[in-house]
Amino acid sequence: MIKQISTIALVAIAAIAFTGCSGEKKATEVKTYKYSTTEVYEKSCSKCHGLNGEGNVEKKTPALNDRTAGEMAQDLFDVKNGGTNQSSGTDHEIMEHNMQKLVDKGFDYDINSMAEYMSKLSKK
Amino acid sequence: MKKNEILEEILNEVEKHPEIMSRREALKYLSVSPMAASILAGATIGASSVSASSAKGKIVIVGGGLAGMSTAARLNNTLSNADITVIEPDPTSVSYQPGQTLVGAGLWDAADITYNRDDFLPSGVKLIKGSVTAFNPDSNSVTVDGSQEVTYDHMIIATGLMLNYAAIKGLDGVITSSGTDNASVKKTVGKDGVHSIYFRDGSTATWEGIQELVAKAKAHKGPEKLQAVFTHPNTPIKCGGAPKKIMYLVNSRLEEAGVRDKVELTLYPNGGKMFGVPEYHEAILQQYKDRGFKWHYAHNLVEIDTKGKVATFNHHWTEKGAWDEDLEEYGVELKSELVEVPYDFIHITPPMKAPDVVANSDVGSDKGWVPVTKETMRHVKYENVWCLGDVAAVPMGKTGGSVRKQYKVVVDNLVASMEGKSLPSKYGGYTVCPLITSIGTVMLAEFDWSKKPTPSFPLDPTKERWIWWLLKVYALKPMTIHGMLSGRA
Ligand SMILES: Cc1cc2nc3c(=O)[nH]c(=O)nc-3n(C[C@H](O)[C@H](O)[C@H](O)COP(=O)(O)OP(=O)(O)OC[C@H]3O[C@@H](n4cnc5c(N)ncnc54)[C@H](O)[C@@H]3O)c2cc1C
Numbered sequence: 001m002i003k004q005i006s007t008i009a010l011v012a013i014a015a016i017a018f019t020g021c022s023g024e025k026k027a028t029e030v031k032t033y034k035y036s037t038t039e040v041y042e043k044s045c046s047k048c049h050g051l052n053g054e055g056n057v058e059k060k061t062p063a064l065n066d067r068t069a070g071e072m073a074q075d076l077f078d079v080k081n082g083g084t085n086q087s088s089g090t091d092h093e094i095m096e097h098n099m100q101k102l103v104d105k106g107f108d109y110d111i112n113s114m115a116e117y118m119s120k121l122s123k124k
Numbered sequence: 125m126k127k128n129e130i131l132e133e134i135l136n137e138v139e140k141h142p143e144i145m146s147r148r149e150a151l152k153y154l155s156v157s158p159m160a161a162s163i164l165a166g167a168t169i170g171a172s173s174v175s176a177s178s179a180k181g182k183i184v185i186v187g188g189g190l191a192g193m194s195t196a197a198r199l200n201n202t203l204s205n206a207d208i209t210v211i212e213p214d215p216t217s218v219s220y221q222p223g224q225t226l227v228g229a230g231l232w233d234a235a236d237i238t239y240n241r242d243d244f245l246p247s248g249v250k251l252i253k254g255s256v257t258a259f260n261p262d263s264n265s266v267t268v269d270g271s272q273e274v275t276y277d278h279m280i281i282a283t284g285l286m287l288n289y290a291a292i293k294g295l296d297g298v299i300t301s302s303g304t305d306n307a308s309v310k311k312t313v314g315k316d317g318v319h320s321i322y323f324r325d326g327s328t329a330t331w332e333g334i335q336e337l338v339a340k341a342k343a344h345k346g347p348e349k350l351q352a353v354f355t356h357p358n359t360p361i362k363c364g365g366a367p368k369k370i371m372y373l374v375n376s377r378l379e380e381a382g383v384r385d386k387v388e389l390t391l392y393p394n395g396g397k398m399f400g401v402p403e404y405h406e407a408i409l410q411q412y413k414d415r416g417f418k419w420h421y422a423h424n425l426v427e428i429d430t431k432g433k434v435a436t437f438n439h440h441w442t443e444k445g446a447w448d449e450d451l452e453e454y455g456v457e458l459k460s461e462l463v464e465v466p467y468d469f470i471h472i473t474p475p476m477k478a479p480d481v482v483a484n485s486d487v488g489s490d491k492g493w494v495p496v497t498k499e500t501m502r503h504v505k506y507e508n509v510w511c512l513g514d515v516a517a518v519p520m521g522k523t524g525g526s527v528r529k530q531y532k533v534v535v536d537n538l539v540a541s542m543e544g545k546s547l548p549s550k551y552g553g554y555t556v557c558p559l560i561t562s563i564g565t566v567m568l569a570e571f572d573w574s575k576k577p578t579p580s581f582p583l584d585p586t587k588e589r590w591i592w593w594l595l596k597v598y599a600l601k602p603m604t605i606h607g608m609l610s611g612r613a
Contacts, residue, residue, distance in 0.1 A: 047450040059450070070504035070517075071495045077519045081400060081575065084519035086364030086557075087356045089395030089422065093442050097456045105452070 034106040037113045044107045048098075053121040065122035072115035080111065178204050179542035184276035186256045186266060188212030189302065190221070190608065191513030191527045192282035193244055197611030198535045200246040209250040209276075211268060217241045218609060219302045219324065220601050222524055225366055225560065228321035228330035229373035231597070238324070244609045256283075259485040261506045278538060281487060281494050281503075281511040283479050285362060285522070287322050289313065291475045293427035293436075299323055301362075312430045313472065320472045321370055330370070330471070334377050337469045341383035349388040350468040353435060355425040356393035357475040360493075362514050362522040365557040365569070367393070367473040368408065374471075375415055376563040389415075392423035392437055392465070400520060401571045404559075407586035411561055423463065425472065435470055439463045478515050493517035498573075499550045501534045507541070510534050518553070519573065525556035528608055535611075554578065558596040566592035 035043065042051070045064075050056055053065035064072070074084070079099050083090040090096055102108075183199060185192045188210040200206050216238050223237035245251050252274065258267035265275040289295040289309045297308035301323050313320050314329030317336070321327040341350055352374060356367040371389055378384040391412075398408040398419075412419060423437035442456040477483065483492035487509060494511040495504045498518045503509035512530040514522045521530070529551055536549035553573030558566045565588040570578050579585040607613020 067490070068495060068504040070497045071489055073498065074493075074495070074517050074519060077573075081519070082397070083395050083400065085360040085395075085522075086399050087367070087393035087395040087397065088358055088360055088364070089393070091358070093440070093458060094456055097442060098451055101451055101453045 031110070033108050033110065035109075037109050037117045040107045040109045041114070041117060044102055044105075053118055064118050067119070069112075069115040069119040072118050073111050076111045076115055175202075176204055177202055177539050177543060179539055180205050180207070181277035181542050182207045182275070183209070183278045183280065183538070184266065184274055185210045185280045185282060187217075187281065187283035187513070187515075188241055188245075188251070189214075189217045189282065189284050189513070190524055190604070191284070191531060192280070193218050193241070193246075194527065194608040194611055195280055195282065195512065195531045195534055196249050197244075197246045197609060198531060199538070199611075200249055201611045202535060202539055206248060208246075208248075209252060209274065210245065211252045211254060211256055211266070211274070212241055213253060213255045214300065214303050215241055215253075216302050216304070216324075218244045218605075220604060221301050221324075222363065222604075223601060224301070224321045224324060224327035225369050225373070226597065227324075227327040228319075228334075228370055229377065229563070230331040230334065231563070234324055234328050237601075239605060246611070255481075257481060259482070259487045261486050261509055264508065276508075278508045278510070278542065280534065280538070281482065281509065281515060282513045283482055283515045285476045285514040286479050288359075288475045288477050289320075289472075292425055292472070294429060295472075295474075312428075316430055317433060317467065317469045318428065318430050318472065319470065320474065321366065322474060333469060334374055337374070337387065338377060338381045338383060340468065341378065341386040342381065344383075344386045350386055351466060352387050352389045352469040352471075353465060353467040354389070354391045354471045354473075355435075356391070356395070356473050358394035358424045359475045359477060360522060361473060361476050363557065364399075364520075364522070365559045367391070367471070368398075369560040370471050371417065372411075372415075372559075372561045373563065374469075375417070380563075384416075387468075388418060390418040390420065390465075392420050392425065392435075394422065394424040396421045399569070401569070401575050401577060403577050403586050404567070404569045404571070407567060408559070411567075411588070426462070428470070428472075433467055435465045435467055437463045437465060476514075482515060487511075489517060491517065498553070500537055500547050501530055501551060502537065502541075502547070510538055518551075520553060520555055520571075523555050523557060524604060524608075525570075526554060528613070529554045531608070531611075558592060558600070560593070560596065561588045564593050565590055566596050568592040568595070 048059050048061045049064050053063060055061050055063035078084050078090050079092045079095045082096050185196050192210055196208050196210050199208055218239045218241055220237040223232055226232040227234055252268055254268040256266045256268055257270045265273055268274055286298050289297045295312050299306045299309055306323055306325060312318060314326050319330040319333040321330050344350055354367055354371045371391060375389055378387055397405050399405040422441055423439050425435055426438045427436040438460055440460040443459055445455040445457040448455040478492035482488045487494055489495040494515055495517045496502060496511050497504055501510055501512050503511060512534050513527050533549040533551045537547040540548050555571060557569040559569050560566050567588045572578050577585045603613050
């Protein structure tokens with residue numbers, strides 16, 4: 001083991017521990033979407049969740065107009081990623097399936113923009 | 125934070141394992157290398173030191189754990205007229221929780237990770253030794269221990285989360301990791317093969333449990349293997365890697381004792397993958413295969429019979445459902461069944477939740493966690509309320525590594541808002557999980573909301589490396605205890 005020690009290793013350790021990891025350097029990818037957020041909502045989400053995000057008892061869909069944009073962004077992240085944690089999974093397995101299908105059909109969207117849009121639905 | 129203090133801490137850690145590296149050797153490399161020395165020096169000045177501000181206002185910080193106390197220190201360094209109050213009931217709130225994994229595996233003692241709140245209270249910062257029992261954000265105040273009213277101009281919520289053992293039938297108690305008020309949990313956890321490194325006393329007991337398992341394996345005859353079971357719940361958890369780290373370490377201890385072939389190691393996670401980042405997921409799968417581990421996805425621990433040594437999981441899956449007109453696709457149906465799993469040793473990662481006092485108040489949300497705009501860490505409804513650490517509703521966070529990014533964002537943004545300026549700082553979701561894969565190796569999984577690896581070094585981030593073990597075991601604790609808690613690293 002001792003032979004493995006090199007100055008480089010320890011410098012690397014010191015560097016990460018003390019100067020902070022450069023997690024922020026990421027290249028900002030610009031993603032383009034087929035439809036605008038409004039189009040995605042009106043053409044797709046609204047069919048099940050209602051045009052005003054009021055939910056639909058028969059279709060067993062929850063209301064989506066009852067929370068702030070910040071909360072909605074978290075829920076969208078959860079559904080789109082199959083959970084927000086490493087192996088915890090999600091309580092939204094049905095919508096996780098739906099979302100994958102919808103994204104495949106081109107109904108992809110930016111999470112923050114969709115959250116913003118939904119938070120204004122009830123006020124329309 | 126003095127350069128020598130950090131060096132001394134690292135050397136103290138190194139000394140405990142002379143078989144890996146001698147103190148003389150470490151000292152030689154740390155002091156001989158001009159680069160290492162300059163980095164250390166840089167850290168003491170603080171590469172991220174904040175510019176001074178004379179903004180005024182009364183700041184109340186609820187919770188003085190890693191996030192709360194580090195934020196207090198950094199604000200105290202920044203504000204020339206600081207008026208900061210920390211509210212924290214636990215005398216050992218600033219203890220080093222990530223070290224519980226190493227205590228559980230018998231590499232450290234509880235004394236190595238226990239630190240006193242009062243030693244880390246920055247000078248000039250006021251401390252209220254109590255618990256917030258009500259949040260009244262509309263009148264800018266909180267209630268402490270049911271009686272004392274404390275008002276603020278700005279509040280920072282840093283209460284961390286609760287380990288909800290009681291949610292599992294057969295167990296009891298809702299506790300914090302560092303607190304000592306855990307008798308209810310210890311009625312069933314920490315003995316008879318039921319273990320949990322998530323609270324400090326539990327981590328000490330885990331090491332005893334591993335030694336018992338090793339002894340049992342040595343005496344074990346016959347073709348049937350002993351069963352070691354590892355759980356991962358259906359809630360967000362702090363340090364998402366810890367349920368696996370303890371599994372890898374048990375594996376190491378069994379190998380070391382020459383009895384690995386006597387024990388089956390199986391992970392039962394509620395989710396359907398090993399890690400949210402595909403690259404790390406694949407790497408972990410390979411590590412599991414290489415070690416002969418088993419895993420069963422979509423199993424959530426719901427009940428445990430500690431006398432009969434049987435764990436009951438809710439196993440859930442989806443089946444192809446009817447054609448869905450709205451989706452223009454087949455839908456799915458949810459299915460589930462209860463599965464009974466006998467064990468000789470079980471490591472429980474409990475479900476976790478926000479403290480009830482937070483969840484049920486106006487600052488909480490339907491899921492409990494405090495809703496913040498995840499980039500600015502400001503509360504979504506109250507402009508003078510901020511939140512960070514484990515209690516914040518931020519995807520993939522809940523590690524000390526993410527706190528280390530968040531607390532700088534909170535300080536920058538709070539100070540700017542006190543000065544009436546726009547918010548300058550943004551959190552990008554950075555998290556780091558040093559995934560211990562054996563005694564001596566770590567995979568340093570760094571990532572952010574892009575769900576892509578964000579390595580800090582030009583090294584393949586999916587590889588297990590000995591140098592990350594050194595980082596985890598020797599450098600991260602002093603960086604946290606001396607760097608973060610003084611607001612500088
Ligand atoms: C086993 C284990 C392994 C881990 N491994 C790692 C790792 O490898 N890397 C990593 O980065 N992180 C790791 N972590 C996670 C890390 O410890 C936490 O993310 C970090 O401590 C979060 O800081 P916090 O201040 O939000 O919460 P805490 O440090 O838990 O502090 C919260 C404080 O708030 C106080 N509080 C609660 N309610 C109230 C109230 N009503 N009024 C006043 N005060 C209150 C509590 O007493 C507590 O002291 C690990 C944690 C555990 C348990």
